[in-house]
Amino acid sequence: MGEKLSDIDALLISHEHHDHIVGASVISRRYEIPLYLNAGTLEALKKGNFRSGNTVLIEGGNPFRIGDIEVIPFSVPHDAADPLGFNLVCGHIKLGIAIDLGSSSHLVRERLRGCDLLVLEANHDIEMLKNGPYPWEVKQRVLSRVGHLSNEDAAALLKQIVEPRSQYLFLAHMSKVNNLPQLALYHSQKALREANNPLARVFLTYQDKPSEIIKMRV
Numbered sequence: 001m002g003e004k005l006s007d008i009d010a011l012l013i014s015h016e017h018h019d020h021i022v023g024a025s026v027i028s029r030r031y032e033i034p035l036y037l038n039a040g041t042l043e044a045l046k047k048g049n050f051r052s053g054n055t056v057l058i059e060g061g062n063p064f065r066i067g068d069i070e071v072i073p074f075s076v077p078h079d080a081a082d083p084l085g086f087n088l089v090c091g092h093i094k095l096g097i098a099i100d101l102g103s104s105s106h107l108v109r110e111r112l113r114g115c116d117l118l119v120l121e122a123n124h125d126i127e128m129l130k131n132g133p134y135p136w137e138v139k140q141r142v143l144s145r146v147g148h149l150s151n152e153d154a155a156a157l158l159k160q161i162v163e164p165r166s167q168y169l170f171l172a173h174m175s176k177v178n179n180l181p182q183l184a185l186y187h188s189q190k191a192l193r194e195a196n197n198p199l200a201r202v203f204l205t206y207q208d209k210p211s212e213i214i215k216m217r218v
């Protein structure tokens, strides 16, 4: 992204699954960046060989500040110890981030409604997952209410949460095996049109390179 690691003020840890924490502890120690995570996630990490003295305990529903940014963590349905999504609020700008969630809940919809920018999981296409190479028990896990949001799930959720101010959508946590970018884009763009928000811009995110960078005036 062109930012120096030494300029990073904090790492927000959503949950303990490997794809979200690998590298976090090394980066935290080497660059003295605090890891913000809840007690359930920390306990789960300690069962592995996680090492970081630089942790700040947070709790779903309890807002805290990092510099100018107010962070509001909230619980999401996912099969981890105590997984979180986040709102980031700065001035009149509100961001909603929810990746790794198997379904939406009343709380998730409340926290994501009317955000200026959303980072939302669009993990798989249901038919590609069902017909794809994953073992049956993994397919069942991904499809469950504590697994991952499909393109269709994300689209249905979008229709409930976008408001006229919701102008940017980043589709995240996309499977390379069970999804195609054009399918994820198709479903979410259709949902935005149906929610009367046809001008909202939709971006993909990537496992191996940064996404588009958006500058917003606060």
Ligand SMILES: [Zn+2]
Residues within 6 Å of the ligand: 015, 017, 078, 080, 100
């Ligand atoms: Zn996960």
Ligand SMILES: [Zn+2]
Residues within 6 Å of the ligand: 017, 019, 020, 100, 173
């Ligand atoms: Zn994940």
